[in-house]
Amino acid sequence: MTELHNLYETAMQILEKTISMGMSPQAMENTSVCAILTDRGNVYTALSGSRLENGVPVRTCSEYEAITAMMMSGENRIIGIVTIAFKNRQVTIPCDKCRELICRINYDNITCGIMTDENTALSMQMLINQSVEQKSTSASDQNISWQTDAEFWGNDDSDIPIYQADTAVNNNPVMMNSNPAMMN
Structure with missing residues (x-):
């Protein structure tokens, strides 16, 4: 500690x-x-x-x-x-x-x-x-x-795209999103 x-x-x-x-x-x-x-x-x-x-x-x-x-x-x-x-x-x-x-x-x-x-x-x-x-x-x-930092500030960032470089295709990040409303 x-x-x-x-x-x-x-x-x-x-x-x-x-x-x-x-x-x-x-x-x-x-x-x-x-x-x-x-x-x-x-x-x-x-x-x-x-x-x-x-x-x-x-x-x-x-x-x-x-x-x-x-x-x-x-x-x-x-x-x-x-x-x-x-x-x-x-x-x-x-x-x-x-x-x-x-x-x-x-x-x-x-x-x-x-x-x-x-x-x-x-x-x-x-x-x-x-x-x-x-x-x-x-x-x-x-x-x-x-509380988490995001919860404390009241930020609901579930609609913010998440980019993952480790799943990149041709050096372009693949956009992933965990918000079902944002998925097509």
């Missing part, structure tokens, strides 16, 4: 520094900061952002941005992840898409630690198991209070 507390402190420092730069609270309201620790002891950090895909703005999670930076440096094994929302300085957990990405880049990441609040952490495997249980149990029976 000490490693995750160190990541938490790193993420909070970035959050505080960004706020001290005079960014308007409205501009940062839907922003989070993520810190990732790798098996080589390197820490990668990022803010959530947006990019254009086929001329359409797409919001990206801070976890996705930090993972991208990590992979560009030739790493893929994650030891721990901490994400903090600017809005209320609360810890959030990776959304389903980021959890999938984390496990796809290196299956051993299933054992990485995910901070779920300032004093609690779960392994990715435990988080996935609880998420499955949560979805199969009625909301009134739940004692789980954590």
Whole structure:
């Protein structure tokens, strides 16, 4: 847990520094900061952002941005992840898409630690198991209070196309979509 507390402190420092730069609270309201620790002891950090895909703005999670930076440096094994929302300085957990990405880049990441609040952490495997249980149990029976980054911000990104480079044909990504309403 000490490693995750160190990541938490790193993420909070970035959050505080960004706020001290005079960014308007409205501009940062839907922003989070993520810190990732790798098996080589390197820490990668990022803010959530947006990019254009086929001329359409797409919001990206801070976890996705930090993972991208990590992979560009030739790493893929994650030891721990901490994400903090600017809005209320609360810890959030990776959304389903980021959890999938984390496990796809290196299956051993299933054992990485995910901070779920300032004093609690779960392994990715435990988080996935609880998420499955949560979805199969009625909301009134739940004692789980954590939210994903996307749920926290109220983003329903199920209509956003997912591109998978590993299924590319002729170097063009194949568009996949999990939203049945978007499928032809």
